[in-house]
Amino acid sequence: MVQAYILIQTEVGKARDVAMAIKEIDGVARVDSVTGPYDVVVLTEAHTVDELGKMVVSKVQQVSGITRTLTCSVVHL
Secondary structure, eight states: EEEEEEEEEOOOTTHHHHHHTTTTSSTTTEEEEEEESSSSEEEEEEEHHHHHHHHHOOOOOOOEEEEEEEEEEEEOO
């Protein structure tokens, strides 16, 4: 299982709408609204890196109100 955190910046006033929409995407394990330079942090899970990438590009980044994403893969040291 591959995991990654997606850090999301949203349009002003859209963080709640974005978080609610992302919760419905398959592969999303957790969604939190946060303060700071990012508005929403998402923990995702997929079987492969390719599957994870496809989820980010074809599903997460298509949610209305998102202006920027940063995907951080989880590594086990």
